Amino acid sequence: MWAFSNVYWLVLPLVVAISLVYSASRHESWPRIWSRSFRLCLWILAILIGTRAILLLINTQV
């Protein structure tokens, strides 16, 4: 029923929700919440993609 072509797309809404909720719990002003959550979202995605790239690299070299 829920056969996604690539389950990695499911990471995206999770990361967005985590960033928004975390930033909202730290700040009260909306411009700051949006900007901080956007930054956090990019950071998390960058770390995930970077880690994935390193693991892929190791896997292809071994």
Next chain:
Amino acid sequence: MSQQRISLRDPVKAAFLAWLVPGLGHYYQGRRGKALLYAICILGIYLVGFILGEGKIVYWRWVNPLSNPEKFAPHYIGQFFVGLPALPALIQGTIRHFAPDSNFLWGFMAEPSQIVLNGMILRLNKTLEIGIIYTTVAGLLNILAIYDAYEGPAYIDLDEAEAEAEAARTQASASGAKAEGAV
């Protein structure tokens, strides 16, 4: 403390409401925007996870995790903090503990049998795990929301601006004293 500048009304009641339904505590405090954000994000993530797991991944069973780790459902500890949407699982788990043959609420959110679980693992594979992660993370995120309802946000812009102004004043007076000393 910065928290005193926002009216938190009754923080204990707000925290309880925030646990009961994500966003409800903030709605009670009059922080409607945040209430909507928490409700959409937390309930949305929970709902997506619940659907991905075909409604059979939120369940609880009363077992000793040390003597029976295979039967223990640790993900429910996270899911529990979503509040009302995950509460039937705790009620079902408790009823089934005392009356194993009970068909309360037609088994809604009751622990699925091992055969059903095995079938789901084979059929859904990673999607099942992602469903568990979604619902568990939703509960963990609600802990942040509960804390925000109880204690208020960690930073407030006004305080940050005041802190910056204070730092600038301190720096100015320090540099002024240094200049006087030089003269």
